[in-house]
Amino acid sequence: MNSVSSDSIVDNILQVFKNILGEPPIGLHEPTFEGNEWKYLKECLDSTFVSSVGKYVDLFEAQLAEFTGAKHAVAVVNGTAALHIALKLSGVSPGSEVLLPAFTFVATANAVTYCQAKPHFIDIEEKTLGICPASVYEYLKSISEMRGGKCFNRQTGCEITAMIAMHSFGHPVDIEGILKVSRDFNIPVVEDAAEALGSYSHGEHVGHSGLIGALSFNGNKIITTGGGGAILTDNQDLAARAKHLTTTAKTAHPWEYRHDAIGFNYRLPNINAALGCAQLESLPQKLQNKRKLFNRYKNAFEKVSGIFIFEEPENCKSNYWLQAILLNEDDIVLRNEILDYSNKNGYCTRPAWELLSTLDPYINCQKMDLINSKSVQNRLINIPSSAHL
Amino acid sequence: MNSVSSDSIVDNILQVFKNILGEPPIGLHEPTFEGNEWKYLKECLDSTFVSSVGKYVDLFEAQLAEFTGAKHAVAVVNGTAALHIALKLSGVSPGSEVLLPAFTFVATANAVTYCQAKPHFIDIEEKTLGICPASVYEYLKSISEMRGGKCFNRQTGCEITAMIAMHSFGHPVDIEGILKVSRDFNIPVVEDAAEALGSYSHGEHVGHSGLIGALSFNGNKIITTGGGGAILTDNQDLAARAKHLTTTAKTAHPWEYRHDAIGFNYRLPNINAALGCAQLESLPQKLQNKRKLFNRYKNAFEKVSGIFIFEEPENCKSNYWLQAILLNEDDIVLRNEILDYSNKNGYCTRPAWELLSTLDPYINCQKMDLINSKSVQNRLINIPSSAHL
Numbered sequence: 001m002n003s004v005s006s007d008s009i010v011d012n013i014l015q016v017f018k019n020i021l022g023e024p025p026i027g028l029h030e031p032t033f034e035g036n037e038w039k040y041l042k043e044c045l046d047s048t049f050v051s052s053v054g055k056y057v058d059l060f061e062a063q064l065a066e067f068t069g070a071k072h073a074v075a076v077v078n079g080t081a082a083l084h085i086a087l088k089l090s091g092v093s094p095g096s097e098v099l100l101p102a103f104t105f106v107a108t109a110n111a112v113t114y115c116q117a118k119p120h121f122i123d124i125e126e127k128t129l130g131i132c133p134a135s136v137y138e139y140l141k142s143i144s145e146m147r148g149g150k151c152f153n154r155q156t157g158c159e160i161t162a163m164i165a166m167h168s169f170g171h172p173v174d175i176e177g178i179l180k181v182s183r184d185f186n187i188p189v190v191e192d193a194a195e196a197l198g199s200y201s202h203g204e205h206v207g208h209s210g211l212i213g214a215l216s217f218n219g220n221k222i223i224t225t226g227g228g229g230a231i232l233t234d235n236q237d238l239a240a241r242a243k244h245l246t247t248t249a250k251t252a253h254p255w256e257y258r259h260d261a262i263g264f265n266y267r268l269p270n271i272n273a274a275l276g277c278a279q280l281e282s283l284p285q286k287l288q289n290k291r292k293l294f295n296r297y298k299n300a301f302e303k304v305s306g307i308f309i310f311e312e313p314e315n316c317k318s319n320y321w322l323q324a325i326l327l328n329e330d331d332i333v334l335r336n337e338i339l340d341y342s343n344k345n346g347y348c349t350r351p352a353w354e355l356l357s358t359l360d361p362y363i364n365c366q367k368m369d370l371i372n373s374k375s376v377q378n379r380l381i382n383i384p385s386s387a388h389l
Numbered sequence: 390m391n392s393v394s395s396d397s398i399v400d401n402i403l404q405v406f407k408n409i410l411g412e413p414p415i416g417l418h419e420p421t422f423e424g425n426e427w428k429y430l431k432e433c434l435d436s437t438f439v440s441s442v443g444k445y446v447d448l449f450e451a452q453l454a455e456f457t458g459a460k461h462a463v464a465v466v467n468g469t470a471a472l473h474i475a476l477k478l479s480g481v482s483p484g485s486e487v488l489l490p491a492f493t494f495v496a497t498a499n500a501v502t503y504c505q506a507k508p509h510f511i512d513i514e515e516k517t518l519g520i521c522p523a524s525v526y527e528y529l530k531s532i533s534e535m536r537g538g539k540c541f542n543r544q545t546g547c548e549i550t551a552m553i554a555m556h557s558f559g560h561p562v563d564i565e566g567i568l569k570v571s572r573d574f575n576i577p578v579v580e581d582a583a584e585a586l587g588s589y590s591h592g593e594h595v596g597h598s599g600l601i602g603a604l605s606f607n608g609n610k611i612i613t614t615g616g617g618g619a620i621l622t623d624n625q626d627l628a629a630r631a632k633h634l635t636t637t638a639k640t641a642h643p644w645e646y647r648h649d650a651i652g653f654n655y656r657l658p659n660i661n662a663a664l665g666c667a668q669l670e671s672l673p674q675k676l677q678n679k680r681k682l683f684n685r686y687k688n689a690f691e692k693v694s695g696i697f698i699f700e701e702p703e704n705c706k707s708n709y710w711l712q713a714i715l716l717n718e719d720d721i722v723l724r725n726e727i728l729d730y731s732n733k734n735g736y737c738t739r740p741a742w743e744l745l746s747t748l749d750p751y752i753n754c755q756k757m758d759l760i761n762s763k764s765v766q767n768r769l770i771n772i773p774s775s776a777h778l
Contacts, residue, residue, distance in 0.1 A: 030437055031437055032437065033437065037434055038431060038434055041430050041434070045422045045427060045430070048419055048421065048422065077466055078466070079654070080654035081654070105646070106638075106639075106648045107654055110637070110651055110652065110653070113651050114503075116505065219438075219658070219659075225658075226658030226659065226660040226661060227466065227656070227661075248495055248499070250495075254732065255728055255738075255739050255740060256740065256743060257494070257495070257739075257740070257741075257742040257743055258743050258748065259495045259748055259749075259750070260748070260749050260750070261749070261750055262502050263495070264469070264499070265467050265468070265470070265499075265616075267616070268616075269608070269614075269615030269616035269661065270608075270615065271615040271660070271664065272615060272616075272658065272660070272661070275660065339644055343643065343644065349644075350646075351644060351645065351646070352646075354645060354646055354647050359648055359649070360649050361638075361648070361649070
């Protein structure tokens, strides 16, 4: 520790953890299975339908659509697969560019690459932790031109075929602002709502305000299917094509094995969907618990100078999937001290992702000035967030 | 029915089904869960480790390696993912060509396409239902040339970067013959052993005689994890790279999210691996049952003229995953009559796959004369094969 002041911040944070979370070890995010999980899994085994056929996939899709208000949900093997297909269906073509925040999990950029398109990194705003409509608007005005109703990067000559709005840690991005930019430049919006099941913007569940969106049910998410994801859309044709492409593009026939496109083996197994159905039942309770935990953290961290806890954006309701504190000042040394000290003391904390624009596979990609992304990346720490805490 | 003779074949087949399988409905292939499946799944739930962390993934990988004799097994989300990564690691590069049988499931060609390479279809031989080393050797002699130790298609100018040996319905291909062709033209062999867990060629379990191979544990396979697959290899470096690429290529660090390559979210969830561990325990029994079923079919079909049951190739031990009968003569009308009549009477039968070279997405791919593939495709019918029959 290099100063009294940083010592005191680090100690104060640890004291908050002790008061609120109790004795260590405390994980960052752990799932709970306290409902019908075992019952539904057992039904799966007893029916022998554990795989690509079975009632739980249909049921899970119907329940996801109902919960999110999306007209259609297509269950898939994980959030990355969901985003990959969402991008394909939104018209992302080989050689084109896709705008996405540099501040996101690597899968967001990987999904772009699977479409043989190129990530093009844009900045976030601190108030949502998601892409900033105003600065993206100015940036696009400066680097792009419209030709035949399509948006092209003037520097590279490549068409910009999509913009990914990512809801970081479950906090809704300014989707209305982003949709306005989307209309101005005719760039479809794909929502990466991997972390945002149970989050709302202006009363609408996130993930289907743009053309199409993706959810994730990985083990660290607010609900889990072991591994799983879903595509959300209000467009019936896109939903049908999503189902077709994620199930090897097989054409309907009583026995013929005929496929009319290059499809994917992305269908969620029935056994994982069964887990999802049980987990969805407990989602309202989990959302309540997470909000309560946020409020306890908020009260406690208000008394710690030098940091604050991230709060849901205006007019939004966050699922508070991963709670985050931010340092007031950009101080990576202090950030690392907090990470080091809390983890050594048994309270699992994590930094945000390294900016994707700094990773070897993406270091040569196009990018705008990422000033806010860098600042947030140096200042943000995710803290224990399990719904049972 | 268009003749007395075909009437009689169709009726005789149905009579065999009735005698051997009992009253309909009888499915084509159904899994059974009669061992520790419940116990291990419950352990997963109770431990809360259902996803990407947990002991069953490591255990399943160790048990797969032990069972197959491969030095390394890397569990992944399905067989298609396993094949995709196996091809990548064998050196398949964008724009290159990959030799594969036209007679296989569409995922074999899709995995090639995911590598941005081009499928190039080769013929099978009837005695193995897999690619024919002799005709592929002659074909390569006629269309390829060696440059700098690499094999190029003279017509397209593209490098041929791999050859996929697929073990159809679990019957081992002539891997020794294929490896000889592989050495002659310096083309790595990737084994598509999706259907062949429990199959042996000259005493060696299939899937790791070439550079690398893929298994599948989809719901219709001899054992199932709901959805799942594995990469097999004897090469430690390839195994390490397979694990790295299938787990988002994250570099080791206590907390940093840094990724050094474009990776994939292909890891098998712990809950699916738990199912796999239980299923592996029952594999020897399943193999015995399937061999017994084959022998009962063989005895019965010997008395039906015009057809025969496919028997494991010489020096091979097949898992008899999907039993198959073949018509003596190429007669697609009769084949369809048998399919129609058996399915209408509640005994599920299926034709082989449409040749991939005839599917819309692959119709313009390079191909050799597919005379045996066409003949087998018109004559083969898969019949009920569940291990509990």
